[in-house]
Structure formats: structure tokens, C-alpha cells
Amino acid sequence: MALEPGEGRSSVPVRSALLGSILAVALVVTTLIFGSSLQTLVSSPALYGWNWTYILNPIGSGGGNVPQVAFTMLHRDPYVAAYSGASYNDVEIDGQAVPFLIENAGAAVAPPILSGQPVTAAHEIVLGAATLAQLGKHLGDTVTLTYGAPADAPLYVPPTRLRVVGTATFPAIGFASTVSDHTSMGTGALLANQDLPKQFAELVQSGPVPALDGPNLAFVRLKPHAPPTAALASLRRIAQAADQAFADAPGGAAGNGIVVQGVQRPAEIVNYKTIGITPVLLVSGLALGAIAALALTLLASVRQRRRDLALLKTIGFVRRQLAAAVAWQATVAGLVGIVVGVPLGVIAGRWLWNLFAEQIYAVPYSTIPVWSLVLVGVGTLVLANMIAAVPARTAARTPTALLLRSE
DSSP: OOSOOOSGGGOOOHHHHHHHHHHHHHHHHHHHHHHHHHHHHHHOGGGGTOOSSEEEEEESTTOOSOOHHHHHHHHHOTTEEEEEEEEEEEEEETTEEEEEEEEOTTOSSOOOEEEEOOOOSTTEEEEEHHHHHHHTOOTTOEEEEEESOGGGTTSOEEEEEEEEEEEEOOOOOOOTTTSSOOOBTTBOEEEEGGGSOHHHHHHHTOOSSGGGOOOSEEEEEEOTTOOHHHHHHHHHHHHHHHHHHHHHSTTTOBTBEEEEEOOOOOHHHHHHHTTTTHHHHHHHHHHHHHHHHHHHHHHHHHHHTHHHHHHHHHTTOOHHHHHHHHHHHHHHHHHHHHHHHHHHHHHHHHHHHHHHHHHHTOOOOOOOOHHHHHHHHHHHHHHHHHHTHHHHHHHHTOOHHHHHHHO
């Protein structure tokens, strides 16, 4: 009865009801997966380029480098899992200005790779996906990098050919007062110190005195189970030691220092955090639409099949059994929606999320809220039977003699 459309005046739009149930469940699941993945994105800095816990960032008019004492202490810190030094500036790649990060080849901490591989050797470069598209290049192609002019030597990098080995999601770091642009999720370049002329690399990392030589930043990744408060206090002690190195250095470095900086979110991520409960409201609206559609279908089924229900009464069905027949019809519709709609929703949700993540140049990591999907399944069956209560009562009150006489 639940899956039979019937004929003539007693026909019921069963296929439409089942299709509506499948679409409703699929849309709810799709929305749940998209919303869950969005919450995972905004709460997981590594997915938008911040592939470390903190950075040590120099401040002050004469600062610009992380002193060597900081790296010595990072190496001994019991809470630090890995660290890397990095410098940043703007460079010309195939004639276009591109913000870039410089690290040693095979650095322990680097921006997350979207495709290809990280920089592991000389003459390799990783680009942001947007930068790669703007340059009209693909993985495996070569680009030409330059910095400055010969007259600026040694602050000059002659045309250097590099092979594009990967794309990455870049963090939002860098300052307009220092460089004309800064890296962001889809924009930037990562290259190795080994590709730069020795004098250029030394000049970029030179301080007023050798003790203050170092890169512009230090990326620090803590151990997974490091106590947050104790680990942060340890990093601040390292910053204080670096501050003391600035204070002890001759040549006016006093007043400069190092700050321990947490996550810097790109504007896109800040905007997505304001979405709030929008996915929940969308799911609620879809669920209400599904409830209304199923209720109308069941009411139409009872009205169109009054003769069938009357015949069931004549062969001995009592009111409770007639109500159960309608409840089973609702249950079958719900089960079909769950069995078909949940897998479709998972596939659609993950596909839509990956497409969205690629558009904003984030790491395309989708999450499946298993317990939410379980609740969708249970809720579908419960709501289907709750909706069936009114049509079931109507079916139980079907006037047998009057209907059969009219037939």
C-alpha cells in the first residue's frame, strides 16, 4: 500500500512523495555537511594557511629579525614540536609583483600544500593557486624570478629560473609598511634560501650586530598535547631573552623586541565567522518544508483511498490497525528518504564544500557530522510518524457502510 500508486480515483502521488522525501533528506544532509565543514575551516587555522601555533614577530623601528638566541632556546623548548625561520618581501615573477616567503629547503614548518609537493631542493618554487592562475602557469612549468636592479647590488637577485612544484594556502602575514603587498590564502610564493645569491641572503637576515642576525619571523608549532598556558609562557620567556639581546646590542637596537603572535585570520575567514547560525536556520527551513510535504501526501492518500480503508475494515481491521497502516506508509516514505537521501546528501555536501574551498584557496577538507546524520535519520522516522497521527485518525474513522454503498 505504501509504494502502490493505485489507479483511477484512488491513485496517490506515491512517487512524488518518495522523491520529495529523498530530496528533503538529501538537502538537509548537504546543508549539515557544508555547515560542519565551514565551522571546521574557521576553527582550524592550518586549513587557511596558519600551519603553526605561534609566530615570533619582531617589532620596533630598528627591528626586523629574530635573534639567534631565540632559535637556540626554541631548539631546547620541551613544548615545541617544530620551528622554522622565514623572511618576507615582494619579488617579481615573470614581470608581476608577488609577495613571497623565504625558508630553507625542506623547512620543518611551512604553509600547507594544496597540490604537488613542498620546496625540497634548490630551483623550486611553490605558488598560491591565484598567483599560479594569474601567471598562466601550471605545475611543472618554470617561472623567472628577479629582485631589484643591478645598481642595487648586493640587494639584487638576477633573473633566476625556478620550477613550479606545488601550490599552497598562504597565511595572512606581512605588513604594508614593509612590503607593498602581503601573502594571503591564494596569493604568494614560497622559495628556498638556497636559490638566492649568498650576499643577498646575508643582507636580508643581517642585523646591527651579528647577535641580531636572523630571519624576519619564526614559525613555531607546539606539540599536540602541550599545555597551552605553560607553552605560551615558555615562548614569552624566549621573547624576553630576544628583547634582552636587542637591549644589549650597540647601535640603537634598544626599544625593539619580539612578540608572540597568535592566529592572524584572513578577511574571508573573519567574514565566514559572522555566518553564525545561518546553516541551522536553513536546515530548519528545509525540514519544515519536508514535514509539510509529507503531511499533505498522507492526507491525500487517506482521502483518495477511503474505499480501500473501508474494505480493510470489512475484513476485520480495527481502528488501531488502520492507523498502523497509515503509520507504516509514513515510515516507508521516511526510510526511503534516509536510505537514498543520506548518501546523496553526503556526496553533494562534500562536492559543494570542496568546490567552495577551492574558490577561496583554502585546504579542501570536508567533515561529516556523523551524530548529526544519525539524528537526521531518527528524526525523519519520528517526524514521519508524528505527521501520520492525524491522517491515521482520519483513516480509523472511515465510514465503512456509507462508502461501500456509494461504490
